[in-house]
Structure formats: C-alpha cells, structure tokens
Amino acid sequence: MLKPSETVLVVVDVQGKLARLMYNSEAMHQQLITLISGARIFDIPILWLEQLPDKLGPTSEELRLVLEGFSPIPKEHFSGWACDEFQQALNNTGRKQVLLCGIETHICVYQSCRDMLDNGFDVHLVADAMGSRTAENKALGLQMMGEAGAKLTNVESLLFELQHHAVGDSFRALLKLIK
Template identity: 45%
Template sequence: MLRKDQTGLVVIDVQGKLATIVHDSEAFISNLVKLVKAAKLLGLPILWLEQNPEKLGETVPELQEALDMVEPITKYSFSACGEPTFVDAVKNTKVKTWLISGIEAHICVYQTALGLLDLGYEVELVSDCVSSRAIQNKEMAFAKLVRKGTEVTSLEMCLFELIGDCRADEFREALSLIK
C-alpha cells in the first residue's frame, strides 16, 4: 500500500516531438499533468528528468507548467541512475517507493526502474502515465519489469491509495483533478 510519507514521483523525458508521437499522447500528457498536480497537492517529492535537452528539446509546456516548483535534472544515460545528481536526489529523500512516469517505457523508464530496484527502492509504474511510440514496447517493458519486482498502478489507483480516506484534507481537490 502506498503511503504519502514514503512515496515520491519520477517524471522521465516528456520532451519535444517525441512526447507528441508516443501512443495516445494527448491522454498520456493529460494524465501525467494530473499526476504531477496530485503529487504536489500531497507533498510528494518530485524528480523531473530531461534526456539530452539540447538535442531532444524541452519538456512539453503543459507539463513544465505543472512542474513549476521543480528543477529538471539533465541526463545523458538512458537510466537516470547513471546520473549522479539524480541518485543523490533520490537518496536525499525519505522515500521508500517511487512512482515512475514518462517515456519511453522500454528505454529510459525501463532502465530507470531497474536502477531504482537495484538501489533497493520499491517501484510502481503508473500505467496511464507511461508511454512509448509503439504500444507493444510498453507492454514488453511492463511485463519484464513486473517479473523483476515492480508493481503496476494507475493514476486513480495510486491517488486514492495515497489519500486513503475521503475525510483527508486533500480528497476534494484531488478528486477534482481526475473528474
């Protein structure tokens, strides 16, 4: 069960043209913006990654706007765990479980999730906030990651799990994000 005092969010490489050509890109980006807003509402640590932004471009504007209080971490390795700044940021939190979102599922998401598992963290893929150009690549990545110990959740499932009670202060505002 996810707990907001032990959970963080990683947003991976939702940049440039690639973000607009992944499978079901509009729904993916919309869900990811909702996830980021919910994570901020719940006070979760958020780590935002950009892969080689000089070549791939910046994070899409609507997601940049949602991430307004977070600084992106530039990376060049496919796994964010190959970037010391990211590993330091991960270790400087009190997080036990990382929610993983972004693109592409079979490359940077896959390798980052494996890296976090290797570092001893629990990992949950937010299924409707992860994408690839081809749905088959997403499905393959998820299948391999589940066999290696990750869990799969969705935007609504993780949100309600983190809130836990309809009397929680964040409930109404969180509900408005997904309705």
C-alpha cells in the same frame, strides 16, 4: 500501501517532438498532468529528468507548467540512476517508494526502473502515465519491469491509495482533480 510521507514521483524524459510521437500521446499527457497535480496535493517530492535536453528539447510545455517550482535534472544515460545528480536527489528525499512515469516505457523508464529496483527502491509503475512509440513496446516494457519486481498501478488507483481516507482537504482537492 503507498504513503505520501514515503513516496517520491519520478518523471522520465517527456520532451520535445518525441513526446508527441508516443502512442496515445494526448491521453498520456493528460494522465501525467493529473498525476503531477495529485503529487502536489500530497506534498510528494517530484524528480524530473530530461534526456539530452539540448538535443531532444525541453519537457512538454503543459507538463512544465504543472512542474513549476521543480527543476529538471539533465542526463546522458538512458537510466536516470546513472546520473549522480539524480541519485543524490533521490537519496536525499529519504523515501523508498517511487512512482515512476514518462517515456519511453521500454527504454529510459525500463532502465531507470531496473537500476532503482537493484538499489532497494520499491517501484510503482504508473502505467497510464507512460508511453512508447508503439503500444506493443509499452506493453513489453511494463511486462519486463513487472517481472523484475516493479508493481503496476494507474493514476486514479494510486491517488486514492495515497488518500486512503474519504475525508479532508486533500480528499476534496483530489475529487476536483479527477472529475
């Protein structure tokens, strides 16, 4: 089971014009907003990656708004793990459960996932908060990561799993968020 005290959210490369080219981009952006907002309810650390931001542009504006207070980590490799700053930030959280989301599912998300799995992290793929330019590439990316040992989930399932108990302030905040 996912536990807020053991979990970190990793947002991969939802930037520039490329983010708008994802299959079903608007729905993906809405799920990302819900996921990030939910992570904030549970005080889950958020690590936010940007691939070559000087070339690909910044993270989508609506996501930057909900990521306020966090700073992006720029990277050059497809895998976030290849970035020392990201590795250090992830290890510094002391958490081993990773909620993984972003773009593109079959490239940067996939390579980041494989590297985190290879380094002992328990990776949970937030499928409805990921995207690729085609539905087929997204599906294949999810399949490849699942076969490598990552677990598949979605925004609502994981938020209620983190909540675990249908009472309290966080439960009321969660209900407002998903309605």
